[in-house]
Amino acid sequence: MTDLLALLQPRVTDRESLQEFIEALEDLAPGIERDVAALRKSPADRALIASLFRALHTIKGDAALCKVDVGVRICHPIESLLSRCRDGEVAFSELLAELVLLALDRLELTVEALSTGRTVAHLKLPELVGGMEGMATAPAAAIPALATRAIEAVTGFKPVQAGSDTLMARGAFATAPADLSADLQFFRNLALQFELRSPTFQGRTDRILRLAQDTNTIAGAPVDAKQLEAAVYLHDVGMMFAPEAVWLKVGKLTDLDRRLLHEHPRHAAGLLERMPGWATAAEIVAQHHEMPDGGGYPDGLKGESICPGAKILAIVDAFEAVMQKHSHRGQTRSLVRAIAEINACDKQFASEWIGHFNAVIRKMVEH
Numbered sequence: 001m002t003d004l005l006a007l008l009q010p011r012v013t014d015r016e017s018l019q020e021f022i023e024a025l026e027d028l029a030p031g032i033e034r035d036v037a038a039l040r041k042s043p044a045d046r047a048l049i050a051s052l053f054r055a056l057h058t059i060k061g062d063a064a065l066c067k068v069d070v071g072v073r074i075c076h077p078i079e080s081l082l083s084r085c086r087d088g089e090v091a092f093s094e095l096l097a098e099l100v101l102l103a104l105d106r107l108e109l110t111v112e113a114l115s116t117g118r119t120v121a122h123l124k125l126p127e128l129v130g131g132m133e134g135m136a137t138a139p140a141a142a143i144p145a146l147a148t149r150a151i152e153a154v155t156g157f158k159p160v161q162a163g164s165d166t167l168m169a170r171g172a173f174a175t176a177p178a179d180l181s182a183d184l185q186f187f188r189n190l191a192l193q194f195e196l197r198s199p200t201f202q203g204r205t206d207r208i209l210r211l212a213q214d215t216n217t218i219a220g221a222p223v224d225a226k227q228l229e230a231a232v233y234l235h236d237v238g239m240m241f242a243p244e245a246v247w248l249k250v251g252k253l254t255d256l257d258r259r260l261l262h263e264h265p266r267h268a269a270g271l272l273e274r275m276p277g278w279a280t281a282a283e284i285v286a287q288h289h290e291m292p293d294g295g296g297y298p299d300g301l302k303g304e305s306i307c308p309g310a311k312i313l314a315i316v317d318a319f320e321a322v323m324q325k326h327s328h329r330g331q332t333r334s335l336v337r338a339i340a341e342i343n344a345c346d347k348q349f350a351s352e353w354i355g356h357f358n359a360v361i362r363k364m365v366e367h
Helices: 004-008 015-041 046-065 069-086 094-116 125-137 140-155 182-195 204-218 225-234 237-241 255-261 264-273 279-287 308-325 331-344 351-366
Strands: none
Touching: 004 069, 004 125, 015 046, 015 094, 046 069, 046 094, 069 094, 069 125, 094 125, 094 140, 094 331, 125 140, 140 331, 182 204, 182 225, 182 237, 204 225, 204 308, 204 351, 225 237, 225 264, 225 279, 225 308, 237 264, 264 279, 279 308, 308 331, 308 351, 331 351
């Protein structure tokens, strides 16, 4: 049976062992993703199912050795399900593929949180583990409905079916209206120039714009649409004032790198402040990396001191960043991870806006 306290408040008894487990998990996760991708094409392949089972069993064993009890609790029921698939009792399916990836994501997010002393309360581990435990012993015919219920309980969304690549495909979002003011057209041109700095940036402006506009609209449009649009165009332009070697850096950032990057909201906001009529957009840009708990930058603002537009932009900008970070894992994998991370970050984003953002994503997924 699920131990709620162990999932809501997992303990770290040995930080060195926790780090060893994190490193082992990083090594095994790519193989799991490859097996799941292969099983989506060949769901009856017993060898692939056995390989996936062994990987989950290894992770569970590593978790036990490293005294990461929560890792054992997450892995055990999914391992039981895969055992039933291996024995031919249950058919491997898209829903099980998504559930395996969701469990892996939650495990990764959990150990990341434990390593930095953050809460895991918003990861909904009891719903995930409890749902998988029920599936482990349920009749085969009941598993699809139980899997759907578990995934929706954890993420807030109905399962994403394979083949929904149009959701975040480049160019999938409509371009901005043609009747932009001269200023907005100029801002857009700057944003498109920024996109040219890296192939991974292609199309990001329109994706972020669409998400920001839709989130604002579904909340009743409390933020002026043109001010929000201008902020989307210019929020990262200030990055171009930092050396490219810093903001396109792949490896670990130094303290100096971070200080340079943390100034980019000021640079972009400064441009807007010097142009009549764009004071709200300047405020949005200046604050879009602030956090409700005061842990953001550049000014460490808290809660209601952060304007609504900045709260919207913070969420959609982070969602785009996570999608790009995990794009090599495939469309569904990156989407699941992005949704999970946004909803798990209770301190980084304004909770009153996450619900509106979720509604936008849910609508996109379903339609």
